[in-house]
Amino acid sequence: MYTIKEVADMMDVSEHTLRFWAKNGFIPDIERDRNNIRLFSEHTLGWVKIVKCLRNVGVDLKSVKKYIDLCLVGDSTIQERYEIILETKKKALEQMEDLKKQLELLDYKENYYKTLIANNLMDKYNPTNEKQILAKDA
Amino acid sequence: MYTIKEVADMMDVSEHTLRFWAKNGFIPDIERDRNNIRLFSEHTLGWVKIVKCLRNVGVDLKSVKKYIDLCLVGDSTIQERYEIILETKKKALEQMEDLKKQLELLDYKENYYKTLIANNLMDKYNPTNEKQILAKDA
DNA sequence: TTATTGACTGAGAGTAACTCTCAAGCACTA
DNA sequence: TAGTGCTTGAGAGTTACTCTCAGTCAATAA
Numbered sequence: 627m628y629t630i631k632e633v634a635d636m637m638d639v640s641e642h643t644l645r646f647w648a649k650n651g652f653i654p655d656i657e658r659d660r661n662n663i664r665l666f667s668e669h670t671l672g673w674v675k676i677v678k679c680l681r682n683v684g685v686d687l688k689s690v691k692k693y694i695d696l697c698l699v700g701d702s703t704i705q706e707r708y709e710i711i712l713e714t715k716k717k718a719l720e721q722m723e724d725l726k727k728q729l730e731l732l733d734y735k736e737n738y739y740k741t742l743i744a745n746n747l748m749d750k751y752n753p754t755n756e757k758q759i760l761a762k763d764a
Numbered sequence: 765m766y767t768i769k770e771v772a773d774m775m776d777v778s779e780h781t782l783r784f785w786a787k788n789g790f791i792p793d794i795e796r797d798r799n800n801i802r803l804f805s806e807h808t809l810g811w812v813k814i815v816k817c818l819r820n821v822g823v824d825l826k827s828v829k830k831y832i833d834l835c836l837v838g839d840s841t842i843q844e845r846y847e848i849i850l851e852t853k854k855k856a857l858e859q860m861e862d863l864k865k866q867l868e869l870l871d872y873k874e875n876y877y878k879t880l881i882a883n884n885l886m887d888k889y890n891p892t893n894e895k896q897i898l899a900k901d902a
Numbered sequence: 903t904t905a906t907t908g909a910c911t912g913a914g915a916g917t918a919a920c921t922c923t924c925a926a927g928c929a930c931t932a
Numbered sequence: 933t934a935g936t937g938c939t940t941g942a943g944a945g946t947t948a949c950t951c952t953c954a955g956t957c958a959a960t961a962a
Contacts, residue, residue, distance in 0.1 A: 629909080629910085630909095630910080631909075631910090640949085641910095642949075642951070643948085643949065645912085646948080646949065646950090661910080661957060661958080662910085662911070662956090662957095663910060663911080663957095664910085664911095676873075679869045682866050683866055686947075686948085687948065687949095688947095704880050707877060708877035708878065708881060711870055711874050711877060715867065715870045715871070715874065718863055718867050718870060721863060722863055724820060725821070725860055728820050729856050731813065731817045732849055732852055732853045732856060733853070735814075735849045736850065736853065739842055739845060739846035739849060740846065742842050743842060767938085767939085768939080769939090779939095780920075780922070781919085781920065781921080783940090784920065787941085799927080799928060799940090800939085801928095801938090801940080802940090819919090824918075824919090825919070826918095
């Protein structure tokens, strides 16, 4: 059993956020000790893990709630949950592609600045490096 | 020269967001026609591109502003801008790693549900698939 | 035994970054 | 010349936290 602080450290989610998720039904089955302190079991960590995963991939809380509630309903929702997971995977893969594109631009900028610094050159007339970027994109 | 709508479509950023960015100094040098309508040049698109890139990687607006302002100052800030780009690249790569981890969990869930559906099995006692996930992680 | 330290609590205010609504202006078209 | 469609700025609303605060409780230090 873990305290909220331990879970926050382990999962890299703030205590505030964990409380917020707990209060709003994103983490079911949290036990309490005799002093009303939350105790997270391994089972409960599973909920935290999936909520964190969905949020990281950009699923909004409303949809996360829907998924959690489907889990709680039980067997009859397996197909629906499966589809949500597939949909979420698609989103995640799109984000990967997007990140890769942004990294290309960052790489380009890195080299641009590196060259400028190495050659002690100026970019007075071209603050966004626009011409180079477009030339490269074209 | 592009209208705000054209830019919004091209760059996949909403018109609202473009106006918000423009109003707050994230997109310098936007011209206007005689009816006060914004006209985006290729040069201006460069700004949109870098703002979008930084935001997508999770850089907050305050830091984006800092970078933009450094660009506007000119040559003397090249070193500092270079460091910001390096820092941002690091963040982007971390996000990649994170996304990969989330994808592993999603893959696991996908297979779990797929098997359940194929075998018409139940997950009554294990709504978060906790045991399996931990077994795999362990 | 008292005092203080530190983790925890719920309620609710504050924040970032959009996101949306609205009334108004202008230009084209039937 | 009325309507349609696109634009404008101002400002309200939304999401998902994020932080502050006053208060409870248990354990340790004096």
